[in-house]
Amino acid sequence: MNILIIGTGYVGATTAMVFAESGWQVTGLDVDARKIEQLKQGRLHFHEPGLEALIDKHVRSGRLLFTTDKESAIAGHDVIFICVGTPSRPDGSADLRYIQQVAEDIGCSMNGYKLVVTKSTVPVGTQEQVTTWIRAAQRQPHPFDVASNPEFLREGKAVEDALHPDRIVIGTDSAKAKEQLLTLYQSFQCPRIVTTSRTAELIKYASNAFLATKISYMNELAKLCDVVNVNVNEVAQGMGLDPRIGPSFLQAGLGYGGSCFPKDVSELVMTAKEQEVHLRILEQVMEVNATQYAYLLDKARTRLGDFANKNIAILGLAFKPDTDDIREAPALRMIHDLLLEQANVKLFDPVATLPAQPSYEAVTVCSLAEEALHDADAVILCTEWTAFGQLDWTNLKSLLRQLNFFDGRNMMDAQVMRGLGFYYRGIGNEH
Template identity: 60%
Template sequence: MNILVIGTGYVGTTTALVFAEIGWNVTGLDVDPQKIEHLRQGKLHFYEPGLEGLLKKHLGTKRIRFTTDKKEAIENNAIIFICVGTPSLPDGRADLRYVKQAAEDIGRHMNGDKLIINKSTVPVGTQELVTGWTRDARTVPYPFEVASNPEFLREGKALMDALQPDRIIIGTNSDNVAKRIGKLYESMQCPIIVTTPRTAEFTKYAANAFLATKISFINELARLSDRLGVNVKEVAYGIGLDNRIGPSFLQAGIGYGGSCFPKDVAALLNMAEHNDVELKLLKKVVHVNQRQHLYMLQKVREQIGNLAGKRIALLGLAFKPDTDDIREAPAIRMIQKLRNEKAYVQVYDPIAALPPELMDERVKFGSSPEETMKGADAAIICTEWPMFLKIDWVQVKDSMNAPNLFDGRNLLDAGQMKDIGFYYQGIGYS
C-alpha cells in the first residue's frame, strides 16, 4: 500500500517512519527543500530518540522517500495523511492555513479516488472544512473521502507511542473508509475506535486538556504541601496507585510546556468561547501553569534576596527530557524574568539550544552542568534530564558562590543534597 504524508515535522516524520516500519511504502512531502534534503541524507531536523535510526533503516529498505513535488506525490498515492502544523493564533485559535493549503493542493492535483486522513490536531468541524476546500480546488470531479485520525504522541517517547499505541481513533461516517484506515493499522495490538469526525477531533483536545489539568492540579497541591510540611511526591504516589487516577502526569514542578498542551488547551478554550460555553476549570489550569515558574523564583528570592546582579544557573531548557523542544518551556519564561530582574544567567541543556534572541551579556550557555554552576549564587533544575543525577554534587557545592539548589522537577534526593551541604528546595518537596 502506498501512503503520502504531507508535512515532515514532528508528527509527519514519525507517522511516515512508523508506516514504513510496519511495511507500507511511504512518501513524505514538504515545501521546505532544506528539510527534505536533510531527511534524504538520514538526518532529523528535531531530536527524538530512536527516529533517526529508523530513518536510515528505511532509506536503505527504500520503503520511504521524500519530495517537494506536490503534483507527483499526490498523483502517485491514493491514501494521503495531512500532518501539517496548526500553531496558535493570538486569540488562541488553531491556525488552519497549512491544513487548507494541503487540502487545496490535493484537490488541485487529484487524478483519481483519494482518501484524505487528517492527523493534525484541528478544531472540531475541520473534517468538513477540508472536504469543502478539497472539493472547491478540484479541476475534475474525482471522488474522495476525508477522515480524522488524531495522533497521541508524547515527545521523547513518540516512537514507542506510535508503534505501541494505547488506542487508534478513526473519525468517519463511512464503514468502507473505516475498514481502509483500519487495514493500515492491522498489525497493531490496541483498541480501534470508530466514531464521527467531530468526536475524533474533540477527543484529541479532551485528552491533552485532561493531562494538563492533572499537572496543574498537582502543582497547586504542591504549594499547599510546602505550607503544611507534606511531601507532595509521596502524596502523588499514594493517589496514583488508585487506578481511577493513575500515576502519570502527577509530578509536581515548574509547569508544562511544549507544542501541544499550551496550544491545544488554548484552542479548546477558544472553541468553548465561540460556542458560548465557559470552561472555568481549564481557565484555571492555564492560570496555574503560567504562574508556576514564578513560584519557584519566589523561593529563590526568599533565600538570596534581590536577584539583581546575582548569578543564577539554570539546568535544562527543553520543556521535558529527551526532546529539544523549548516551545512554551518554563525555563524560557524563567530566563526572561531573570533578565528583567537584572540577574546574570548561565544555562545548560544537553540537547536544546538557547534562542539567539535570549543570549546577551547577561545570559550565557554553559559547556557542562558543572561549568554552568561555577560561581553561581543559586542553581535551578528546570528539566529532569537523567544526566543531572550523575553530577558530582560535592564538587559543585564547593565551586558555587553559595550552595543554593532549587529543584524545579523534584529530581534529586532532598536528604542527600542537604547532607552534602546544600540549601535545597523542591516544589512541595524539601
C-alpha cells in the same frame, strides 16, 4: 496502498516511520527543501530518541522516500495524511492556514479517488472544512473521503508510542475510508475506536486537556503541601495507587510546556467560548500553568534577597527531557524574569538551544554543566534530564559561590542534597 505524508515535522516523520516499519511504501512531502535533503540522507532535523535510526533504516531499504514535488506526490498516492502544524493564534485559537493550504493543494492535484486523513491536531469541525477546501480547489470533480486520525505521541517517547499505541482513533462516516484505515493499522495490537470525525477530533483535545489538568492540580496542591509540611511526592504516590487516578502526570513542578498541551488546552477553551460555553476548570488550568514557574522563582528571590548581579545557573531548557523542544518551556519564562531583574544567567542543556533572539544575548550558554555552575549563587533545575541526577554534586558544590539549589522538577533527593550542605528547595517538598 502507498501512503503520502504531508509535513515532515515531529508528527509527520514519526508517522512515516511507523507505516514504513509496518511494511507499507511511504513518501514524505515537505516544502522545506533543507529538511527533505536531510531526511533523504536518513538524518532527522529534530531530536527524538531512536527515530533517526529507524528513518535511516527505511530510507536505505527504499521503503521510505522524501520529496518536495507536491503535484507528483499527491497525484501518485491514494492515501494522504496531513501532518502539518496548527499553531496558536494570539487569541488562543488554532491557526489552520497550513491545513487549508494542503487541502487546496490536494484538490488542485487530484487525479482520482483519494483518502485524505487529518492527523494534525485540529478543532472540532475541521474535517468538514477540509472537505470544503478540497472540493473548491478541484480542477475536475473526483471522489474523495476525509477522515480524522489523531496522534497520541509523547515527545521523547514517540517511537514507543507510535509502534505500541494504547489506542487508535478513526473518525469517519465513510465505509470505504474505515476499511482502508483499519487495513493500514491491521498489525497493531490495541483497541480501535471508529467514530465520527467530530468525536475523534474532540477525543484528542479532551485527552491532552485532562492530562494538563492533572499537572496543574498537583502544582496547586504542592503549594498547600509546602505550607502544611507535607511532601507532595508522597501524596502523589498514594494517589497514584488508586487505579481510577493512576500515577501518570501527578508530578509537581514548573508546569507543562511543549507543542501540544498549551495550544490544545487553549484551543479547546476557545472552541467552547465560540459556542458560548465556559470551561472554567480549564481556564484555571491555564492560569495555574502560566504562573507556576514564578512560585519557584519567588523561593529563590526570598533566599537571595534579589537577583541583581547574582550568578544564576539554569540547568535544562527543553520543556521536558529527551527532546529539544523549547516551545512554551517554563525555563524561557524563568530566564526572561531573571534578566529583567539584572541577574547574570548561565544556561546548560544537553540538547536544546536558545532561539537566536536579541532578548537572550545576555545569557551565557555553556557546553558543560560545570561551566554553568562555576561561581553560581544559585542553581535552578528546570528540566529533569537523567544526566543531572548523575552529576557528582559532592565534588561540584566546590564550584558554586553559594550552595543554593532550587529544583523545579523535584528531581533530586532533598535529604541527600541538604546533607551535602545545600539550601535545597523544590515544589511541595519543603519539609
